[in-house]
Amino acid sequence: MRTEFEEFALARTPQLYRSAWLLCGERHQAEDLVQETLAKVFVRWNRRFGAPIDNPAAYAQTALVRTFLSARRRRSSTELAYADVPERAGPDPAAASDLRLALVAALAGLAPLDRTVLVLRYLEDLSVGEVAERLGLSEGAVRNRSMRALQRTRPLLDASYATARKDLP
Amino acid sequence: MNDKTSSLLDVATRDLDPDIDALVAGGVARGRARRRRRTAGTALVAAAVAGIAGLGVVASLSGADGTHAEDLSVATSPGSSASVVRTNTAPRDLAMRAAGVPELFASIFPGEVAIIPGKENPMDGFDPRSQPLGGGPTDRKGEPGPGVIADFTWNGYYVRAAVAPSDPAFGDTAGERCRGEASSDTGCEDVAGGGALVSSTMVNPPVDGTTTVRFVKYYTPDLWTVTLMVSNGATSRDHVLTPQPPFTLAELTAAATSDAWFD
Known part of the structure; x- marks a missing residue:
């Protein structure tokens, strides 16, 4: 029988993984990021003291982006994962799409914080104020970073958009 | 452009x-492994406190206030397991609401905790910055949010425990804020890892019951303060139970500098 936390995690993990994949641009790192995030939420969920989490989905999303940013600040984050997670050897199905390749290339040119702002604003569809609160930035800083990220990625995203137009709703 | 970006991110990650x-x-x-490590960490602090307790008893028997230097040398040495080494990090979240403070205190110092009549409402949202002598509310990024404060008894002794933001009016670092707030009597001691510590033992005048109160305030590197105050009486000012408070400054320091207060 699943615990309440496991039910929550099963429901939220697909969305967390989408954000993680865009932030990391790579499957293994995204999987690692999601598991680290779930571990943090698990500890908070089961702690003895204090009130329960008010909004677990928002808490998990915030934990994900903060974990990503913390890891990027550490020196080890410049290393690429390669053989440490061998359980699913083989080609990365996520890399099979030209759209994804273009997107990864566009996002890779951004600073981690700019990338995070972009993901929160346009994948998670959060307002400027919500992004500012989750990242500990001012709203002005979020707007600036969002605008800068869009400007830098626009050429690649425009090309990708043209390619992907047939897939868009 | 914004809609296009949203659509692209959605399509690219949808399947x-x-x-x-x-x-x-x-x-x-x-998560289970993390929780085990946290539990072990709290137990380590409790064990360290228990180990120091023997020294504290000997020292307090030889004269209450003379224990200060020996006490602090244990907890503020660079290798102390209870010291928090944390620099340039965002403020941590609190591990408890105010109502959970007595229970957390009892997890460090096993004993019976009880709410003091008349102080039944431990306070969430405690923020010295908004008090008249504080630096005023701050919207600066990187500052901790409001904290908690609770008055209770531990085995009958009065205890006050508070975790609160330090005051940005005095500077940007824990050391600056500690020195800014500390009186010339107590001074301020830097702690390995970027924190700072104020501690004192005070004997109240007869009008205040001649109680002895030990006080430790730890300024964490991520700009919180952890304050622990314990009396040898049932309140801070009367009903003396024993000649000395139940904890030495070293024990209070070990508890204040532990990670148990934070997520």
């Missing part, structure tokens, strides 16, 4: 197919 069950299982396993 990603991770192994959800494996990710959740991995996350739960890591």
